[in-house]
Amino acid sequence: MSTNARAAFGFAVVAAALLAVGLGQSWSVSLAVLNLCLISAVMALGVNIQWGYAGLFNVGTMAFAALGGLAAVLVSQPPVHAAVAAGGVKLLAAGAAACLAAGLVWYPYRRLPRGAPRAVAVALAAAVGFFIVGVFFDPAVEAIEAVDPSTSGYLGGLGLPIVLSWAVGGLFAAGAAWAIGRVALGLRADYFAIATLGISEIVIAVLKNEDWLARGVKNVTGLDRPVPYEVDLQQAGWFVDLVRSLNGKTLAGLTEAEYAGMLRDLTVEASGIFVKLCYAGLFLAVLLVVLALSERALRSPWGRMMRAIRDNETAAEALGKDVYRRHMQVFVLGSAVIGVAGAMLVTLDGQFTPNSYNPLRFTFLIWVMVIVGGSGNNLGAVLGGFIVWISWIEAEPLALWTVDAVTAAMASDDPIRARLIEGAAHVRPILMGTILLLVMRFSPRGVIPETVGR
């Protein structure tokens, strides 16, 4: 099959699967799956920019997604004025102290020659700096977290529309990627992977424990929404009229009481679907923009250079390409895309829960998407995002259904049956691993292989 035919076939299968979910479970579930598919596809594009274009093995995806989520909180939540008043100045002082400490460490590092004296001086400066920052930072945190800890206890955000946070999330992730890249990009490929894995765990640890920033494990819930609320829709006259006109057949020939009840049920259902459709529209717009930009970049001389670096670093370097700087570029760009997707995810959930970030779901699963879809092919990464998310989310109900069907003959309180049903909930990782291994083995270039452009 040609690449185009494969892509068409792949997306047709995805559409059929979503239809099947819609008909079998409900349209609401189907749309919820679609929304997460779209977000996953954007994340997969980010990883594809890093791995597919440039061959960077970044296993820290989770951190960038979480930083995007943090942006959603910091942009959209209203500011907590009492906390700002209590600790704002102190926190600024701590920031100044941190700058001073950085200078303290930087000075001997730059001025002294390599060797034991420099190592001692830097270590000493770091210890002193750590102490100075602590003196300013600890009281600031204490003051902020003391403000109404059960409902706020953090600085709050800027109170701006949450859609803005998608761009800010990208900037956050890009900034973090730059800082991480400075340390890690000089390393060998496998050390780079382990380093990014470590950094992502640290970022999550910070988000969990720095309550003054985004309430840590106490979570921030009830975030602002870019789309209308279901309750408002159900009250809106135009929406009810819309539902009435769309369901003329169902509503025809009912008594007055039945009519009102039926209309209410239909409106409730339709409002949920309408909200999810609004989200889907927004996410699709972002996905298309990112996809178009990625595609343009890949087909440009810049993309060609990236592939050259990926395929033979030494040769590219000999031709005068600055491998370190190109790697940094692609690392920052890819991470920014992941950050945007992270902010969209938190927007969709309406809450920021640092505990929910685990590497299996937010790092390795995204990797599976890229490899299954086809590394180096943007459309492939998108398709991979769709296929893998659908399998991930539908694995559990399918496994439960299978177990139920197989064990239907057993007594309902049979311990073996209970154990199987309990276990069925955890088949997801097995399925994911198997898909990854099978694709790597039998179709190593993915469902839609990379096309070599000139």
Place this chain on the structure above:
Amino acid sequence: MDVDIVNAAVLLANFVVVPAIAYGSQLALGALGITLVYGILRFANFSHGDLMAFGTMVAILATWQFQAWGIGLGLLPTALLALPVAIAGAVIAALAADRTVFRFYRVRRSAPMVLSIASVGVMFVLNGVVRVIVGPDDRSFSDGARYLINAREFKTLTGLSEGLSIRTSQVLTLALAVLAVAALFWFLRYTRAGKAMRAYSDNEDLALLSGVEPDRVVLLTWVIAAALAAIAGTLYGLDKSFQPFTYLQLLLPMFAAAIVGGIGQPLGAIAGGFLVAFSEIAITYPYKKFLHYVLPENLRPDGLVQLLSTDYKLSVSFAILVVVLLWRPAGLFRGRVL
């Protein structure tokens, strides 16, 4: 004043030294497996943490079975009896993974990165299997005497105001780790197969020319790595408690230990394991009480004197990793030669 110094020393021993020795031994055993696979099969094996979880799961199931049969070791945990079963289980899992996944890429001489990504697939499968079989919750499987030295008994015995408690599992960890490491070093140093493994790690082509059989070396590497993983995982589970996800999180400190020590250097992996464990615990321990014993009254601090909150344990192993990579990229023991 003298009593205060002794009290301070006991305090530190109880909360820092003893736990760090146990944790360090567990990390060292895990890191040994990682460093062997890294040095001989030449890829970063991301599935090692879940291989540990798998071995521990087998140990738990065997322990329950032994308990059901009424077989026990008295004061020692029954899990010790289950350990051979766990080792067998982990070895079978590792060999199955090698046969079905890793061998294909090894024969084709794929890039190390491809093998690492394949190990992510193996990690997913093992993680799922463990969760399907024992579930994602905490499983406690330790029995026998909990303490070798109880804090209260220690206090009455010595008359000190600080207690020292040493758990059976901690002593067991150290004893088993010493035994396993001694056996491993003897094997690598004095047996033909061990020498073949070292030769293969040092220079693959030269070793092949000298008649080293590659399949045997690979087989032995997996057997040893999996056995060590099962021991490390079971000991960790006995010492703390078993939860499938914690083993995924052990991956980072174990990698840090292996790289810090120098890839392919067993001695380095052990040193790295203890370095990581001691720094993690020493940096996250609050020194308030310790300083109250040692310092004169007017200098005593009010705060906890904790350098980092316990939740940042992971960042300590990571900081060590980065510093070593930047300052001495081959590791403390100049790695890559077994």
